[in-house]
Amino acid sequence: MSTSSLTATAAAPGIVARSRGIARRSPTFAVGALIVGTMLLVALLAEVIAPYSPTEAFSSNVLNAPGARFLLGTDGNGMDVLSRVIHGTRYAFGIALPAGLIMLLVGVPLGVLAGYKGGIVDEVLLRVLDVLRAFPTIILALAVVAAMGPNLFNVILVVGLLDSPILARIVRAEVLALREATFVRAAIAVGNPPWRIMVRHILPNALLGATAQLPVRMAWAVRISATLAFIGVGVQAPAPEWGAMIRQGAEYVISGEWWVATFPGLALIGMVLGLNLLGDGLSDLLDPRRLASGR
Amino acid sequence: MPLLTIDNLHVHFIARDLGDRVRTARALNGVSLTVDEGEIVGLVGETGAGKSLTGLALLGLLRPPAHIVAGTITFEGAPLDAAAISAARGKRITLIPQSPLTSLDPLCRVGDQLVRVQREHANVSRRAAIERARALLAEVRIPDPDRCLRAWPHELSGGMAQRVLIAMALVHRPRLIIADEPTTGLDVTVQADVLDTLRNLVRVHRMSALLVTHDLGVVAQYCDRVAVLFAGTSVECAPTATLFEATAHPYTRTLIASTPHAIRRQGYAAASGTPPDLYALPLGCVYRERCDQATERCAAAPTTTALSPTHAVQCHFAGATP
Amino acid sequence: MTIARFLLVRLLVAIPVVLGIVFFTFMLIRIGHQDPVNMLAGPMADAKMLESIRRELDLDRPVLDQFVTYLGKLARGDLGHSWQANKPVLDEIRAHLPITLELVVLAVGLGALIGIPIGLRAAFNPNGSFDQLTRFGALTGFSVPTYWLGLMAIFVFFYLLRWAPAPMGRLSLEVIAPVTVTGSTMLDSLIAGNWTALRSAIHQLMLPVACFTLVAAAPIIKQTRAIAIEVMGSDYIRQARANGLSDRTLRKIALRNALVPVVTFLGTEFTSLLAAASLIEFIFAWGGLGQWGLNAILQGDFAVVQGYVLTLALASVIVFLIVDLAVLVLEPRSHRRA
Numbered sequence: 004m005s006t007s008s009l010t011a012t013a014a015a016p017g018i019v020a021r022s023r024g025i026a027r028r029s030p031t032f033a034v035g036a037l038i039v040g041t042m043l044l045v046a047l048l049a050e051v052i053a054p055y056s057p058t059e060a061f062s063s064n065v066l067n068a069p070g071a072r073f074l075l076g077t078d079g080n081g082m083d084v085l086s087r088v089i090h091g092t093r094y095a096f097g098i099a100l101p102a103g104l105i106m107l108l109v110g111v112p113l114g115v116l117a118g119y120k121g122g123i124v125d126e127v128l129l130r131v132l133d134v135l136r137a138f139p140t141i142i143l144a145l146a147v148v149a150a151m152g153p154n155l156f157n158v159i160l161v162v163g164l165l166d167s168p169i170l171a172r173i174v175r176a177e178v179l180a181l182r183e184a185t186f187v188r189a190a191i192a193v194g195n196p197p198w199r200i201m202v203r204h205i206l207p208n209a210l211l212g213a214t215a216q217l218p219v220r221m222a223w224a225v226r227i228s229a230t231l232a233f234i235g236v237g238v239q240a241p242a243p244e245w246g247a248m249i250r251q252g253a254e255y256v257i258s259g260e261w262w263v264a265t266f267p268g269l270a271l272i273g274m275v276l277g278l279n280l281l282g283d284g285l286s287d288l289l290d291p292r293r294l295a296s297g298r
Numbered sequence: 299m300p301l302l303t304i305d306n307l308h309v310h311f312i313a314r315d316l317g318d319r320v321r322t323a324r325a326l327n328g329v330s331l332t333v334d335e336g337e338i339v340g341l342v343g344e345t346g347a348g349k350s351l352t353g354l355a356l357l358g359l360l361r362p363p364a365h366i367v368a369g370t371i372t373f374e375g376a377p378l379d380a381a382a383i384s385a386a387r388g389k390r391i392t393l394i395p396q397s398p399l400t401s402l403d404p405l406c407r408v409g410d411q412l413v414r415v416q417r418e419h420a421n422v423s424r425r426a427a428i429e430r431a432r433a434l435l436a437e438v439r440i441p442d443p444d445r446c447l448r449a450w451p452h453e454l455s456g457g458m459a460q461r462v463l464i465a466m467a468l469v470h471r472p473r474l475i476i477a478d479e480p481t482t483g484l485d486v487t488v489q490a491d492v493l494d495t496l497r498n499l500v501r502v503h504r505m506s507a508l509l510v511t512h513d514l515g516v517v518a519q520y521c522d523r524v525a526v527l528f529a530g531t532s533v534e535c536a537p538t539a540t541l542f543e544a545t546a547h548p549y550t551r552t553l554i555a556s557t558p559h560a561i562r563r564q565g566y567a568a569a570s571g572t573p574p575d576l577y578a579l580p581l582g583c584v585y586r587e588r589c590d591q592a593t594e595r596c597a598a599a600p601t602t603t604a605l606s607p608t609h610a611v612q613c614h615f616a617g618a619t620p
Numbered sequence: 621m622t623i624a625r626f627l628l629v630r631l632l633v634a635i636p637v638v639l640g641i642v643f644f645t646f647m648l649i650r651i652g653h654q655d656p657v658n659m660l661a662g663p664m665a666d667a668k669m670l671e672s673i674r675r676e677l678d679l680d681r682p683v684l685d686q687f688v689t690y691l692g693k694l695a696r697g698d699l700g701h702s703w704q705a706n707k708p709v710l711d712e713i714r715a716h717l718p719i720t721l722e723l724v725v726l727a728v729g730l731g732a733l734i735g736i737p738i739g740l741r742a743a744f745n746p747n748g749s750f751d752q753l754t755r756f757g758a759l760t761g762f763s764v765p766t767y768w769l770g771l772m773a774i775f776v777f778f779y780l781l782r783w784a785p786a787p788m789g790r791l792s793l794e795v796i797a798p799v800t801v802t803g804s805t806m807l808d809s810l811i812a813g814n815w816t817a818l819r820s821a822i823h824q825l826m827l828p829v830a831c832f833t834l835v836a837a838a839p840i841i842k843q844t845r846a847i848a849i850e851v852m853g854s855d856y857i858r859q860a861r862a863n864g865l866s867d868r869t870l871r872k873i874a875l876r877n878a879l880v881p882v883v884t885f886l887g888t889e890f891t892s893l894l895a896a897a898s899l900i901e902f903i904f905a906w907g908g909l910g911q912w913g914l915n916a917i918l919q920g921d922f923a924v925v926q927g928y929v930l931t932l933a934l935a936s937v938i939v940f941l942i943v944d945l946a947v948l949v950l951e952p953r954s955h956r957r958a
Binding site for chain 3: 141149230253264268272
């Protein structure tokens with residue numbers, strides 16, 4: 004007699020119910036996803052949305068205040084701020100996504116190796132982490148990019164590599180915990196080879212922790228690359244990168260032309276905030292301690 | 299009139315999952331028991347039965363997502379609502395926790411903690427409080443009270459820490475002590491010691507105690523009456539002797555049969571089954587899926603049958619031995 | 621373990637880390653694609669001049685050799701020479717460090733003063749409205765770039781409102797600087813009894829410190845809140861409540877238990893702010909260590925860069941040491957190892 008459940012076994016919830024559930028469970032994730040999603044859309048449709056080309060210089064309209072023709076004003080070269088801010092999203096994603104990829108490709112295997120095998124790899128990783136902790140990342144990034152030459156590729160490389168050990172450390176912690184887990188021991192006892200255990204059992208769980216951190220790391224990447232550009236070491240004008248734009252705008256703030264620096268800054272804040280919210284919300288959602296449905 | 303009456307207590311854990319469905323774990327489903335003056339009542343059951351939860355609910359220490367959804371608690375003749383429990387906590391009802399070593403403030407010496415509990419609601423001089431603290435520590439049979447007063451919590455062993463907590467529970471001479479599995483993690487010899495100390499103190503000061511445990515042996519030795527819990531329901535309540543000699547509920551029988559000496563005496567008897575899923579409890583009797591006596595009658599929830607003024611059981615076949 | 625032995629052990633552990641940092645920076649500059657010699661010599665130099673400069677600076681020897689020589693000089697207190705300013709690096713550090721310290725100490729102090737109570741209050745009612753607001757505020761604080769905040773502050777408070785002075789350094793141009801005793805303009809004015817200078821110094825400090833404090837407060841709020849929540853959920857708090865202690869007392873207990881992790885965190889914050897100060901200094905023309913180091917990196921004044929990095933690394937080691945000492949004092953559990 005099939006009676007058992009008081010609570011009816013519901014059919015798998017639809018997308019709408021799922022989204023509503025997620026939004027209720029973690030409004031931070033929802034807001035973050037909204038922001039980042041919108042920016043991504045803007046980046047993809049930049050050519051279409053932007054009223055002008057980002058590098059088109061209107062020499063008779065230098066330093067125009069925001070108005071009807073140039074909604075966010077023009078900068079010192081006569082370029083439209085709005086179009087440049089819009090195209091800036093491409094730079095932001097163009098740095099965040101590849102850097103994130105590098106972090107995953109380098110950080111995760113490193114963390115898994117260090118956690119599972121231990122030994123030399125682990126030792127080296129821990130020492131490197133110690134060095135990084137004592138050394139402010141921004142200075143490191145600055146020094147490296149300055150030495151290697153200020154271009155987009157170097158920035159992405161450096162930023163991605165710099166954050167990899169942090170991701171590796173998180174993954175390593177997960178792996179260390181999982182290594183002792185019963186189900187792994189069972190798998191070993193049954194005779195699974197080490198690599199198989201790593202890939203099939205440990206990796207998915209470790210990846211979960213890393214994925215939750217990734218948006219936050221990417222936010223950091225965007226922030227650092229903008230700072231580098233601001234200092235003058237990263238991407239340079241006339242490229243419509245937000246940091247470079249703020250650098251240019253800095254000269255004009257004292258004389259009252261605020262729009263050149265303000266809007267790229269706002270866009271930057273939005274992007275970093277969105278990614279941070281996304282990451283925070285993601286780790287909320289993925290937190291196994293939540294009283295959630297059985298998986 | 300009993301000191302404490304818990305009547306039909308229901309506690310649910312309510313949360314929403316990813317699909318935005320409301321998921322409810324029905325942790326307590328009708329717990330009823332009484333504690334009279336001067337008696338030690340055992341609350342026994344397997345893991346997840348809701349024993350500790352009952353004690354916490356009683357003390358108003360439940361945190362969301364746990365909520366009391368039904369039932370009444372009466373203490374000293376008056377309903378125990380939020381205001382009442384706030385006033386009674388630590389003074390008329392106290393708790394001896396399950397993990398003594400993590401239950402003491404790590405940054406405060408033992409003596410200072412005992413003093414703090416005294417001076418919280420009474421205008422006692424520090425000197426008098428320390429004297430009292432020393433006396434209490436001696437009462438719980440700590441060998442060197444002065445040294446213990448100066449000790450930091452991390453310097454204590456499990457047994458010592460537990461005694462300190464007992465001492466703290468006795469400060470205001472409570473009417474009722476709730477001992478939540480007070481011997482978890484302690485050595486066997488230390489366990490007996492702590493329980494002996496507890497029982498003596500309860501007798502001497504004419505207090506009552508609700509002793510939460512999973513060990514029927516402890517119940518047999520220390521409790522005057524017993525309430526048996528399964529899946530958050532009190533399935534049988536009786537004086538200790540009656541419980542062992544005239545067992546009325548199938549689950550109690552299985553519990554008794556699975557205690558070590560019983561196993562030896564009656565040959566191998568297995569207590570089978572896994573703890574029930576509190577999210578999906580069966581309709582009717584909560585025990586029916588593990589019960590070997592279950593019939594179609596069990597699809598309806600059994601009412602409480604009073605086999606005698608002191609022996610209550612929730613089973614359709616109450617009293618009838620197979 | 622006595623205090624002395626503890627210090628010794630920590631120092632020993634720290635040395636390889638510091639060496640690692642210095643080595644890394646050293647290699648970086650030498651291997652990087654900018655050739656410092658060209659910049660030193662100027663556009664008129666011919667090959668012979670370049671060669672002689674190179675030899676003078678030991679740049680013609682293998683890199684490892686250079687590093688060893690550098691270490692030797694370090695041991696004797698010779699950090700090299702800034703070709704930009706034509707002064708020994710050590711002197712430059714001595715001049716600039718207190719200026720940055722003034723900024724960072726103020727920011728961390730004020731940030732903690734504001735941030736810790738906010739974080740605690742948010743933790744006492746998790747997911748309540750105050751908490752949600754706080755979390756959002758802290759996140760925003762994380763997302764705002766320091767330099768941009770500085771620029772906006774300058775625009776609003778200097779250009780628009782004329783409340784703040786022009787961002788042209790630590791003292792208004794008309795004021796005569798006090799004699800350098802500590803290096804901190806504020807303290808030096810105080811010591812000299814020069815009230816005009818003191819007023820001007822504080823006036824100039826307001827905006828950079830305000831911006832910097834906001835940036836410092838965000839992580840402090842977030843971390844304090846997390847720590848406090850963990851403490852509030854602990855067994856001993858629950859037992860204390862069961863023992864009848866009032867909410868007020870519970871909060872005091874929670875506060876003391878949260879103190880140690882928070883203090884440890886403040887140490888980390890200090891070190892990262894030390895580096896972040898460079899951006900504030902850049903915007904406000906502050907003339908501190910950060911600005912000096914930043915310019916050096918941009919211009920390839922490598923002795924300065926090494927000196928700057930070394931200073932930062934040593935500073936963080938010292939700060940961590942101080943924090944560890946504080947923990948040793950505050951935490952009875954650490955006495956176990958004694």
